[in-house]
Amino acid sequence: MKDRLLVIKVGGNIIDDEKKLSSFLKSFSSVKSHKILVHGGGKIATDIGNKLGIESKYINGRRITDDETIDLVTMVYGGLINKKIVAQLQSFNCNAIGLTGADGNIIPATKRVVKDVDFGWAGDIDNSKVQNQNLKALINNDFVPVFASLTHDEHGHILNTNADTIASSLAVALSINYDVRLIYCFERKGVLENIDDNNSVINLINKEKYKQLLDEQKLFAGILPKIDNAFAAIDAGVKEVLIGDANDLIQNTTGNTIGTLITQ
Amino acid sequence: MKDRLLVIKVGGNIIDDEKKLSSFLKSFSSVKSHKILVHGGGKIATDIGNKLGIESKYINGRRITDDETIDLVTMVYGGLINKKIVAQLQSFNCNAIGLTGADGNIIPATKRVVKDVDFGWAGDIDNSKVQNQNLKALINNDFVPVFASLTHDEHGHILNTNADTIASSLAVALSINYDVRLIYCFERKGVLENIDDNNSVINLINKEKYKQLLDEQKLFAGILPKIDNAFAAIDAGVKEVLIGDANDLIQNTTGNTIGTLITQ
Numbered sequence: 049m050k051d052r053l054l055v056i057k058v059g060g061n062i063i064d065d066e067k068k069l070s071s072f073l074k075s076f077s078s079v080k081s082h083k084i085l086v087h088g089g090g091k092i093a094t095d096i097g098n099k100l101g102i103e104s105k106y107i108n109g110r111r112i113t114d115d116e117t118i119d120l121v122t123m124v125y126g127g128l129i130n131k132k133i134v135a136q137l138q139s140f141n142c143n144a145i146g147l148t149g150a151d152g153n154i155i156p157a158t159k160r161v162v163k164d165v166d167f168g169w170a171g172d173i174d175n176s177k178v179q180n181q182n183l184k185a186l187i188n189n190d191f192v193p194v195f196a197s198l199t200h201d202e203h204g205h206i207l208n209t210n211a212d213t214i215a216s217s218l219a220v221a222l223s224i225n226y227d228v229r230l231i232y233c234f235e236r237k238g239v240l241e242n243i244d245d246n247n248s249v250i251n252l253i254n255k256e257k258y259k260q261l262l263d264e265q266k267l268f269a270g271i272l273p274k275i276d277n278a279f280a281a282i283d284a285g286v287k288e289v290l291i292g293d294a295n296d297l298i299q300n301t302t303g304n305t306i307g308t309l310i311t312q
Numbered sequence: 313m314k315d316r317l318l319v320i321k322v323g324g325n326i327i328d329d330e331k332k333l334s335s336f337l338k339s340f341s342s343v344k345s346h347k348i349l350v351h352g353g354g355k356i357a358t359d360i361g362n363k364l365g366i367e368s369k370y371i372n373g374r375r376i377t378d379d380e381t382i383d384l385v386t387m388v389y390g391g392l393i394n395k396k397i398v399a400q401l402q403s404f405n406c407n408a409i410g411l412t413g414a415d416g417n418i419i420p421a422t423k424r425v426v427k428d429v430d431f432g433w434a435g436d437i438d439n440s441k442v443q444n445q446n447l448k449a450l451i452n453n454d455f456v457p458v459f460a461s462l463t464h465d466e467h468g469h470i471l472n473t474n475a476d477t478i479a480s481s482l483a484v485a486l487s488i489n490y491d492v493r494l495i496y497c498f499e500r501k502g503v504l505e506n507i508d509d510n511n512s513v514i515n516l517i518n519k520e521k522y523k524q525l526l527d528e529q530k531l532f533a534g535i536l537p538k539i540d541n542a543f544a545a546i547d548a549g550v551k552e553v554l555i556g557d558a559n560d561l562i563q564n565t566t567g568n569t570i571g572t573l574i575t576q
Binding site: 099119128135143148182185191204206 | 360363364365383386387388389390391392394395396398399400402403407408409410411412414415416417446449450453455462464465466467468469470
């Protein structure tokens, strides 16, 4: 039987709020299981970038990571945010170790090929190349890996990679070794039947239920890519995906979840 | 018999020069031994601090680490410099993992007590508290730890700590498990008999020789604290300390050293 592993992704809305972050990290620390945290960037990088005169550039809503920007996110995600999270987790007796995908070559990636748009130093992951043995060595030695949303190209360059994607790739790669629950913390209680009612959480979505919900056109359009990604992770070996509120983390690691559990 | 371990400290003069750094990291990668790299900050933190309007503050020649400054060095040392070094080392097939003293609680420290001067978020290390078991777990799993010169207070705060001190503390703590050679890379070939002649390296200094050199007043005053620190590390269990040029790293890891070897 495989050990259980939680891969938990926390986003910008929590990172940007000192109190919420501290409360979330306290909950995270108290969860008794093998676990990995993946964090996004929040507004801090944009704020520091503005002060440094580095303009945020977007094409079709997607960030362009030029030379200045990759240095900025390497500093802010990989340094400031990551190490502050590690120091706080350590204060809660959680043996955190702060990493990027470059560390231990855990997440090698490929610089996105230029077609119509040059995204710059953006990294795409091939899940089969994730070095799960190196990551497993850390977990088996009771470290709790905390990943900033950065990878590398194996030729000396750091790459910027979406935090949701990193969480999913780690979950898939480690599903060979562990029973993985991938948890996406977001700003709602879960997938809602009625977008205006935070109490209308759909507790369980399997493929059959998803088809039914799509037929009934009940779901908020913005949630569809998240659910599609969840099923992609499940098809690649992840046992279950949970989408829920960061405040409900502890309950969402149990059998009695508050958020939306997505399974085969 | 204990395995051999090299603890190598590289300073700002190398960090600031992209070509020198790359050449040094290539040499470092090629050294066949358990090894740890400790790096200082260089001028990059000052430059970025200037752009962000963070003034460097010194009292009696010592840096004051206020709230803004600790965030700055956490970003720059722990993020930008550390992760760029890791990515480069990985490109040279060295399995680097970038750390601060907060990661894995490896270097707990104490915020410096305010007497005449408030140094702010400056951390002092008690060598006996270094978590060498966590560090050993990394080394035994073939990771090469790369430390930025940051520690933490175990209460959620990152602290700024001198890179020479970190290198010495790690060397002392690990001397229980390994035969440690601590190597300080600096801007000269070694300890010089004649400060103006880079070919006048004193190849070996033991306590007797040191006493003789002091009696003869041959040594450049600035080198005395370095030698005193070296003997302090040796008295605390480190097998030998080497002071030499970063360019001579490979030779200085052999039995046929170019720099100055300091032993009991």
